[in-house]
Amino acid sequence: MSSRSRIGALFCVGVAVIGTMTYSQSLVDARALAVGAYAPAVRDTREFPANPAGLVQMRDWDFSVTTYTGTAPESFGFVFHALSFGKRLYEEGALAVRYAPGTEITFVVPTTLFIGEGNIPASIDREIRYREPFALGFGHRILPSLSAGFGVRYRREEVADIRYTLVIRDTIAYPSASPVTYASSAWLADLGFQWKAADRLSVSALARNLLSLRNGDTGDPLDAYLLSTSPAAELGVGYVPLTALSLFASASTRGNGALSAEWLPGMGISVRGSLFMDRNDASFMQAFSAGLGWTYEFLDIDAGYLRFFDRSSHTGTAPAASFDPAGISNLDLNPYSRDRLALSLKVIFGRVRQSLARIEEVKLFGGIYPSSYEMLAYQPIGKVRVRNISAKPIHAKASFFVDRVMDMPTESQPVYILPDQDSEIPLTAVFNEQVKRVQTLTVREGNVFVNATPAEEYDDKQQTRVLIYGKNAWNGDVNTLRYFVTPDDPAILRYSRDVLLQYRDSLSGISGMLERLTKARVLVNTFAGRLLYVGDPKQSADFVQYPSETLTTLGGDCDDMTVCFASLLSSIGVSTAFVDVLPPERPADGHIFLLFDSGVEPRYGSHVSDNPKRYVVRRNQAGVETLWLPIETTLITKGFDEAWTRGAQRYFDDVEVGLGLVKGWVRIVDVN
Amino acid sequence: MKTIVLMLILGVACGVAPAAESIIIQRADGEVSVRHGVAEVWNKVAPGDVLRPNDTMRTGKGGNVVLLVQWGTTATSKKMSLPPHVIVDMSDIRDLTQEELMLKLTMEKVRGASYQWKNDGMVIPDAAVVHGANNATAAPLSENDIQTGRLQLNGVRVLYENGFFASCVLRAMEVFRLYPALSSSFEHRLMLAEAMEKANLRGEALAEYGAVSRLEGLTSGQQVQVQGRIQTLRK
Numbered sequence: 001m002s003s004r005s006r007i008g009a010l011f012c013v014g015v016a017v018i019g020t021m022t023y024s025q026s027l028v029d030a031r032a033l034a035v036g037a038y039a040p041a042v043r044d045t046r047e048f049p050a051n052p053a054g055l056v057q058m059r060d061w062d063f064s065v066t067t068y069t070g071t072a073p074e075s076f077g078f079v080f081h082a083l084s085f086g087k088r089l090y091e092e093g094a095l096a097v098r099y100a101p102g103t104e105i106t107f108v109v110p111t112t113l114f115i116g117e118g119n120i121p122a123s124i125d126r127e128i129r130y131r132e133p134f135a136l137g138f139g140h141r142i143l144p145s146l147s148a149g150f151g152v153r154y155r156r157e158e159v160a161d162i163r164y165t166l167v168i169r170d171t172i173a174y175p176s177a178s179p180v181t182y183a184s185s186a187w188l189a190d191l192g193f194q195w196k197a198a199d200r201l202s203v204s205a206l207a208r209n210l211l212s213l214r215n216g217d218t219g220d221p222l223d224a225y226l227l228s229t230s231p232a233a234e235l236g237v238g239y240v241p242l243t244a245l246s247l248f249a250s251a252s253t254r255g256n257g258a259l260s261a262e263w264l265p266g267m268g269i270s271v272r273g274s275l276f277m278d279r280n281d282a283s284f285m286q287a288f289s290a291g292l293g294w295t296y297e298f299l300d301i302d303a304g305y306l307r308f309f310d311r312s313s314h315t316g317t318a319p320a321a322s323f324d325p326a327g328i329s330n331l332d333l334n335p336y337s338r339d340r341l342a343l344s345l346k347v348i349f350g351r352v353r354q355s356l357a358r359i360e361e362v363k364l365f366g367g368i369y370p371s372s373y374e375m376l377a378y379q380p381i382g383k384v385r386v387r388n389i390s391a392k393p394i395h396a397k398a399s400f401f402v403d404r405v406m407d408m409p410t411e412s413q414p415v416y417i418l419p420d421q422d423s424e425i426p427l428t429a430v431f432n433e434q435v436k437r438v439q440t441l442t443v444r445e446g447n448v449f450v451n452a453t454p455a456e457e458y459d460d461k462q463q464t465r466v467l468i469y470g471k472n473a474w475n476g477d478v479n480t481l482r483y484f485v486t487p488d489d490p491a492i493l494r495y496s497r498d499v500l501l502q503y504r505d506s507l508s509g510i511s512g513m514l515e516r517l518t519k520a521r522v523l524v525n526t527f528a529g530r531l532l533y534v535g536d537p538k539q540s541a542d543f544v545q546y547p548s549e550t551l552t553t554l555g556g557d558c559d560d561m562t563v564c565f566a567s568l569l570s571s572i573g574v575s576t577a578f579v580d581v582l583p584p585e586r587p588a589d590g591h592i593f594l595l596f597d598s599g600v601e602p603r604y605g606s607h608v609s610d611n612p613k614r615y616v617v618r619r620n621q622a623g624v625e626t627l628w629l630p631i632e633t634t635l636i637t638k639g640f641d642e643a644w645t646r647g648a649q650r651y652f653d654d655v656e657v658g659l660g661l662v663k664g665w666v667r668i669v670d671v672n
Numbered sequence: 673m674k675t676i677v678l679m680l681i682l683g684v685a686c687g688v689a690p691a692a693e694s695i696i697i698q699r700a701d702g703e704v705s706v707r708h709g710v711a712e713v714w715n716k717v718a719p720g721d722v723l724r725p726n727d728t729m730r731t732g733k734g735g736n737v738v739l740l741v742q743w744g745t746t747a748t749s750k751k752m753s754l755p756p757h758v759i760v761d762m763s764d765i766r767d768l769t770q771e772e773l774m775l776k777l778t779m780e781k782v783r784g785a786s787y788q789w790k791n792d793g794m795v796i797p798d799a800a801v802v803h804g805a806n807n808a809t810a811a812p813l814s815e816n817d818i819q820t821g822r823l824q825l826n827g828v829r830v831l832y833e834n835g836f837f838a839s840c841v842l843r844a845m846e847v848f849r850l851y852p853a854l855s856s857s858f859e860h861r862l863m864l865a866e867a868m869e870k871a872n873l874r875g876e877a878l879a880e881y882g883a884v885s886r887l888e889g890l891t892s893g894q895q896v897q898v899q900g901r902i903q904t905l906r907k
Contacts, residue, residue, distance in 0.1 A: 511813055602849045606816045613710045613726070613761075617849055625849060648710040649726070657725045657763045662775045 027332050028082045028100055029066050030344035033304030034291020036258030036274030037250035040194065040204040040238035045086035045096045046302075046346055051192040051204050051236070052137030052149025055086060055094040060350030062086035064300075068102070068342040071305075075338060091462075092141040097134070103331050104131040107323065127160040128225045132331050144360070145196040151189065155331075158183045159222050184216035186229055199420070204236035204250075225325050232329070243391055243420060254329050255279035256286070264391075268295040272304070280327055281335055282313035300346035307339045314338050356390040356452035359462045360422055364446070367467035369475050370438055371544065372483040373431040377410070380426035384462075386415070386450050387422040394452040398425040401447045402466050405435040409449065417452075425450075435468065442468045474544040474559070478580035478592060482671040484544050484563040487570035491548040496571045499526045514607060516574050516599040517629070523568055524631070524640040530554050531561065531637050561633040562594050569596050570672050575620055579630065580667040581654050593647050594631040595668065601626060613656075614648040621670070695723040695762050696740045702756065703732030727762045729754060730823065741765055752834055759820070760827035761843070768838035770872055776842060777876065821851030825860050832863055837871040840864075858887055858894055869905065878905050 032038045032047035042054025045062045066081040081102030088094040109126040132155045139149040159182045166173040189211035195203045212229040216222075236250035244264040251257035256278035263271045270293035276286040291304035308314040314337055328334040364382035384398045394417050401409035410428050417423045427448065446466035474481060486492060500507065503522045510518045531554055545553065545560040547567035556564065566576040575597040582590040595616065600608050601624070602617050608627050609615060615627040630647030631640075660666030697719050705714035706721070707728045714730060723729065723739075731737055737754040743766070754760060768776070824847045831840040844864040848855040855861065861884045868877035884890075885898045 513813055603815045603852055604813045605850050606820075607813055609712060610820075611707060611710055611712045611728075612846075612850060613728070614712075617846070645710055652710060652726055652763075659772060661779065662772050 027342075028098070028103060029064065030291055030302035030304035030342040031270075031272065031293060031300075033306050033340070033342045034272035034274060034289050034293075034302070035248060035260040035262055036276050036289055037236055037248035037260040038258075039192065039206055039234055039236035039250050040202050041246070041248050041260070041262070042194070042204075044346065044348075045084035045098070046300075046344065048084065048086065048096045048137045048149075049098070049135045049151050049153060049190065051194060051206055052096070052151040052190070053139050053147045053192045053194040053204070055096050055137055055139030055149060056088075056092065056141045056147040056194075058086050058088050058094045058096075059348060059355070060088050062096070062346065062348050064344060064346040066102075066342060066344040068340050071307075071339045071341055078343075081342070094139050096137045098136075100133055100135065101131075103133065104129065105328075105331055105334075105336070106130075126162075126221075127158075129156075129158045129160070130227060130328070130331055131156045131158075147194050149192040149194075151192065153188045153190070154185065155188060155227070156183065156185045157222070157226055159225055161221060182217040182219075182222040184214060184218070184222055184226060186212055186214040188212050188229060200240040202238040204234075204238070206234040206236075208232040208234060208252075227325050227328055252329075256281075256329075269293070270295065270302075276306075276333070278335075281310070283308075283310035285309050287314075298348045300344075302342075302344040302346070304342045304344075305340070306337075306342075308337070311339070356388065356392075356394045357396045357417070357450050358387045358389045359448060359450050360385040360387050362427075362448050362462050362464045364427075364464060364466065366475070367441075367469050367473075368429070368431070368435065369469050369473055369480060369483075370431075370435045370471040371474060372480040373435050375480065375483065377428055377430045379428070381429050382427045382464075383424045384427055384448050384450065385422050385424050386417065388417040388419050388452070390452070391419050393418050396423070396425065396450055396452045398427055399447075399449040399451065400427040400429050401449070402429065402431075402444050402468075403447075405431050405438070405444065405468065407432050409447070411451075414453065436471050438468050438471055440470045441473075442470075444468055472543050472545060472549075474542040476542050478578050478667060478669050481544065481559060481563060481578055481592070482566075482669065484546055485566045485570060485576075485671050486547055487567050487672065489546070489548050489567065489571075491551055492567045492571045495527075495551055496523060496568050499523055500572065502526075511607075513600050513604060514598075516572075516597070517608065519572055520569055520574055520596055520598070520629075521640045523572065524565065524636060524643065527565075527568065528636045528639055528643075531556075558634045559592055561636055562592050565594055565631065565633055565636065566596075566671050569594075574599075575670070575672055577618075577628070577668050577670045579651065580669065581650070581660065582665050583654075583658075583660070584663075584665050591650075592633075593650065594633050595628045595651075596631060598627045598629055613652045614644065616651060616655075621672075694742045695725075695727075695765065696742075697721045697723065697737060698740050698751070699736070699738040701736040702734030704735045704737050704754075705730050705732075723762050725763045728759060729762065730759045731756050733757070739765075750834075752830075754830060755826070757823055758826040758830055759823040760830055764827075764831055764839035764843055765834075765836060766839065767836065768842075770838075773838040773841065773871055773873070777873070815853070816850055818851055818853055821847055821854050824851075825854060825857075828860070829863060832867050837867045840867040841871055841873070841876075856887060858884065858890060861887065862898070865901070869901070874905060878902060881905070 027033045027038065027047055029046040032050060035041050038047055039051040042048055042051040043057040044055070045058070045064045048055055062085070064084045067078045068081050069076055069078045079102055082098055082100035084096060084098040086094060086096030107128040132153050134154040135151065137149055137151040139147055141147040161180050161182065162177045163180045165176045167176045188209050190206060190208050191210050192206040193204060197203050209229050209231045214229065232253045234250060234252040236248065239247045241247065246262045248260040249257070256276070258274050258276045260274035261272065265271065272291040272293065274289045276288065277284055278286040287306055287308040289304055289306045291302060293300060293302040313335065362382065362384045365380070368376065368381065386396045386398065388394050388396070395414035396417055397414045398412045399409040406429060410430050412425050412427065415423050415425050444466045446464045448462050448464060474484070499522060500519060507518060507522065542559070544563060545556050547564040550556045550560050550564040562578060566578070569576050577595040579593050579595055581592070597620050598608060598615070605612060605615060605627055615629055617625055618628045619625050629644055630651040632643045632647035632650060635643040635646050654660040654666050661668070697717055700717055700719055704717055706717045706723060707714050707730070708724070709726045729737065731754050733756060735756045739752045739754065740749055741752055742749040752765065825844070828840050828844045828847060831843060841864060844860065844867065861880065865877050865880035865884055868880055881898050881902045885895060885902070
């Protein structure tokens with residue numbers, strides 16, 4: 001053959017048909033394949049790039065793997081598609097990565113150039129390859145009903161071609177071919193949201209290719225085959241009309257979308273189906289899919305089948321003249337994809353049990369007053385609203401724990417909750433002694449756990465803020481003032497014993513029934529002269545000194561002195577009660593003073609006073625009527641008699657004349 | 673019980689019986705004295721003196737007092753005479769409402785309810801016996817002077833006769849507490865029962881009549897009288 005003929009043959013180019021070697025043509029998971037409108041349905045690592053916001057629903061470690069095969073005889077054969085790992089990093093956030101060697105499509109432009117004689121191909125096909133081998137996603141729950149996700153995909157585009165040059169050798173030009181690969185890579189970022197708009201309604205929104213960063217070769221021939229990185233938006237809706245049925249719909253600004261359903265008939269089985277639509281496809285009704293799934297505790301096995309309506313256009317090939325990379329927005333589902341069967345396996349590690357309950361809301365009734373911390377073991381400090389998210393009735397229990405000031409979580413009584421119903425469970429707290437060492441207002445993390453039977457683990461957990469007041473803070477409720485009374489405080493015991501010992505001789509001749517009264521008089525008078533009335537420091541909450549502090553500082557306001565004398569009297573076996581006065585027309589005149597049990601029976605009242613207005617006949621804890629003496633503790637500094645006179649006067653005016661006790665603006669709270 | 677108390681408090685909030693706003697001594701003859709507030713001394717009084725609601729008046733031998741009692745801003749007034757040998761608290765000269773009276777009586781019964789705080793979810797059993805009581809011999813005390821109690825019961829009768837049945841009931845019960853010996857007096861117990869009946873305390877009146885019928889030494893006439901009242905109340 002002459003050199004002329006060789007050169008002529010060199011430029012003989014014919015019409016070609018692009019053939020594809022499609023390693024991936026379906027969504028990267030069997031469940032995702034069967035639930036085509038997948039963005040609102042993402043809940044783990046399975047096809048998480050469809051909406052990374054769904055990752056927050058993962059329980060702990062999550063591992064999934066997928067394989068697929070074409071259903072046509074010439075494409076049959078299972079291919080490893082993708083492997084994903086995910087981990088819940090903290091309560092509100094999760095991370096996942098995916099390696100997907102199967103997310104790849106390769107187009108081959110067959111040989112159209114013949115060198116030499118006999119039309120023998122010389123392996124000079126052009127190969128166009130698209131891959132998305134890596135994806136990363138991170139989801140974070142912003143609100144209980146709203147989560148956001150950020151995803152990054154790595155895409156690589158390559159064109160492998162042959163470069164021809166004429167080499168002059170011995171005055172004869174010879175063609176020389178050398179393989180050349182042109183490559184470009186891009187990082188594409190997506191932002192997604194999942195919003196639980198109502199109990200049965202969820203909405204998803206995604207911004208695709210929100211950011212793109214491309215590098216690599218440019219120019220001919222690569223530019224002609226680069227895929228679009230223009231942004232697009234996707235919207236999805238999930239609706240649960242029945243407990244076992246979920247419906248999904250999604251649409252994209254690229255003109256495609258899907259309608260899907262997932263039914264859970266029981267026994268861990270899922271039945272799925274979808275319709276795919278794409279206005280860029282040869283047929284608007286693009287494809288349908290069907291799938292089955294089976295779930296057993298930590299294991300999910302899924303199968304999905306995708307079939308295109310217009311199978312003549314989804315052959316995996318296309319005429320070279322009509323091949324348009326702009327039509328490929330998804331390497332896994334595009335105009336060149338073919339019917340597929342996918343199989344997936346998902347395994348979860350760590351907290352593998354299916355949650356039965358979910359915390360809807362945590363509410364604390366107020367801060368913690370260390371003075372009355374013992375009471376909080378029996379009176380709720382808050383409540384948690386728990387929802388049964390399982391298909392069966394559950395017994396749910398709530399636990400509450402604050403680190404350092406509690407030794408272990410408290411647990412509530414179990415509450416029966418029907419499916420899809422919620423219930424409020426009261427929270428109690430057993431604080432340890434550490435809480436009484438809190439000097440100033442402090443904020444601590446409080447953990448609320450919910451556990452539903454028959455499981456052993458927590459179904460849900462939520463943190464809330466716990467306000468712990470300083471140990472001297474008082475909420476103003478006279479019922480809780482008694483917790484400041486510490487008759488068994490060694491300092492109080494020592495003081496009262498020392499005083500009584502000092503007056504031992506004069507006390508020895510006193511009648512048994514008048515003994516308490518006399519001792520109280522001695523105790524009060526001894527301490528009275530050393531005291532000074534001092535108002536509270538400026539605080540957000542009322543400030544009450546513990547009796548030992550009053551003994552040390554020798555000063556305080558009415559509640560400090562009332563508490564101190566209640567402690568002193570209690571320490572020698574005298575019962576006391578607080579009289580809380582809050583006149584409705586004069587709330588600023590609110591006041592507290594003390595009643596103490598003289599132990600004298602009413603029939604001997606004249607030994608206490610000739611005027612019955614100076615005492616109150618009350619039953620003591622044993623049910624015996626005795627005479628109680630009102631003491632105006634702020635006047636203690638003027639001695640027992642003056643404090644008694646003023647206390648009795650105030651009691652008579654407020655309780656007997658003003659009927660304060662009957663009308664409810666005077667309360668008597670027994671201390672011990 | 674809490675519900676009952678709450679309902680009564682609400683009822684009281686709707687209708688409040690004011691104490692007398694001013695009590696003026698119009699006439700005072702013989703032995704008449706007053707004790708102010710919680711003081712222990714008795715002071716002499718003269719016509720024109722104004723008493724306060726927390727004062728107590730006492731009449732002795734030949735003592736007679738006429739009081740002009742005024743309530744509220746409408747100056748509703750009433751004249752009231754105190755015969756000799758009575759003690760009357762000025763705070764008792766008022767009409768308590770049915771709710772106030774019932775609430776006061778209820779509080780007498782539920783006294784000690786504030787101990788219930790200990791039982792709000794936390795059951796701490798009390799010791800059956802508190803050891804360590806002082807058993808040293810001590811001089812016995814004498815009971816209150818019963819004469820003073822009689823003066824007070826006479827004052828209770830004045831309240832009854834002037835239609836202050838609620839105050840009469842409460843004061844009589846108080847006097848019986850302070851002077852238990854007087855509680856065996858048929859006349860005074862009967863007065864208490866009748867005051868309860870007139871104060872629309874049917875159940876309490878029945879119980880009191882029952883207690884009166886069990887008093888020792890009643891004559892057949894007294895028994896018939898009491899049983900008659902019981903039968904009438906039961907109809």
